[in-house]
Amino acid sequence: MQTGGEGSLRPEQCAAACDYRCSATSHKKPCLFFCNKCCQKCLCVPSGTSGHKEECPCYNNWKTKKGKPKCP
Structure with missing residues (x-):
C-alpha cells in the first residue's frame, strides 16, 4: 500500500487504501464509511x-463531537 503522509493519495486511490485499512475489522461497513x-x-x-x-x-x-477519533 502506498504511504507517504498527508496529501500523498489522489481521491481515486482512497477506496483501495480504505479496503486494506479496514480489512481486519469486524465492523467493515462503518470502518469503510x-x-x-x-x-x-x-x-x-x-x-x-x-x-x-x-x-x-x-x-x-x-475528532467527533465527543472528542473520539473520527478516522479508523
Whole structure:
C-alpha cells in the first residue's frame, strides 16, 4: 500500500487504501464509511490495518463531537 503522509493519495486511490485499512475489522461497513470520508479530506490513509496514525496528522487529529477519533 502506498504511504507517504498527508496529501500523498489522489481521491481515486482512497477506496483501495480504505479496503486494506479496514480489512481486519469486524465492523467493515462503518470502518469503510469513515475511512473514505477521512481519506477524501486528508488524502492520506495510515499504513497497516490499525495504528500508524502519526503518518497522517489530519486523519489522526479529526475528532467527533465527543472528542473520539473520527478516522479508523
